[in-house]
Amino acid sequence: MEAMIQKILELDREERSLTSQAELDKLATEQNITGIKNELREGFLERARVRAAKRIDAERQDALREWEETHEKHLLLRKQLDQLYSQKKDSLAETIVQRVIGFGSL
Numbered sequence: 001m002e003a004m005i006q007k008i009l010e011l012d013r014e015e016r017s018l019t020s021q022a023e024l025d026k027l028a029t030e031q032n033i034t035g036i037k038n039e040l041r042e043g044f045l046e047r048a049r050v051r052a053a054k055r056i057d058a059e060r061q062d063a064l065r066e067w068e069e070t071h072e073k074h075l076l077l078r079k080q081l082d083q084l085y086s087q088k089k090d091s092l093a094e095t096i097v098q099r100v101i102g103f104g105s106l
Helices: 002-104
Strands: none
Touching: none
């Protein structure tokens, strides 16, 4: 009977040891998973930062190119308007004077 009790106590000690080891393994695994999860998150965030920086640079270059194109168009239009004005300034002034004088006589 005493041997059976000793055997039961021995089995209980082994079971407690196994349970304790299993809990330690579980904690270690959870910490490992947390570490891997953090590494994956940081890797994802770093790749996202790089992609965002590239996209910002590309958008900035596109905006600058668009601005330069618009600026060139405006310069061309200004030149055309200046040429048109220099060609027609006398007739424009005459037309304005005639209209003002014509309205004044009504």
